[in-house]
Amino acid sequence: MDGETVVAACAVVIAVASFTVSVYEVRATRQHNRHSVRPILQLQRRMSKGQKAGIRLINAGLGPAVILSTSLTVDGEVIGVWNKAGADRAREGLVVRPYAVTFSESQTIATDYEDFLLSVDPYEPQAHAEFIDLITRRLHLEIRYESLYGGENYHVTLRPRTEG
Numbered sequence: 001m002d003g004e005t006v007v008a009a010c011a012v013v014i015a016v017a018s019f020t021v022s023v024y025e026v027r028a029t030r031q032h033n034r035h036s037v038r039p040i041l042q043l044q045r046r047m048s049k050g051q052k053a054g055i056r057l058i059n060a061g062l063g064p065a066v067i068l069s070t071s072l073t074v075d076g077e078v079i080g081v082w083n084k085a086g087a088d089r090a091r092e093g094l095v096v097r098p099y100a101v102t103f104s105e106s107q108t109i110a111t112d113y114e115d116f117l118l119s120v121d122p123y124e125p126q127a128h129a130e131f132i133d134l135i136t137r138r139l140h141l142e143i144r145y146e147s148l149y150g151g152e153n154y155h156v157t158l159r160p161r162t163e164g
Contacts, residue, residue, distance in 0.1 A: 037063030043158040054119030065145040073140040
């Protein structure tokens with residue numbers, strides 16, 4: 001092997017290594033960008049006497065969440081999706097009718113979103129015992145969502161508490 005062949009072979013090896021590093025860096029940057037705008041939805045129960053109480057939805061992530069689907073179950077019976085009709089069926093028969101905030105599929109939940117999906121205001125333990133029973137022991141809510149990039153299929157679930 002002469003010197004020119006060695007230099008040419010080294011140049012090819014360096015070019016292939018540079019290309020490999022570039023591809024890896026582009027993939028890492030894309031993954032970082034996806035993670036940096038990931039929505040993180042949380043469902044929480046809040047019950048403080050004299051204040052607004054109920055089920056609260058929070059987007060604690062850095063990007064908006066696109067709702068793919070919702071599923072609502074009460075007492076083990078599938079009610080359907082979390083829309084006005086579903087919320088009406090969930091709160092049906094309650095003496096005190098809680099306020100409901102609903103949304104549709106493909107709706108976007110903004111970054112820093114925070115609102116009660118089902119609530120009473122002000123909360124009084126005696127007057128709202130039925131409502132608290134609904135949101136703690138009887139209601140099951142699941143929300144499937146993704147980021148603006150799409151394809152992640154994230155989900156958040158509020159399950160009934162079990163005794164014991």
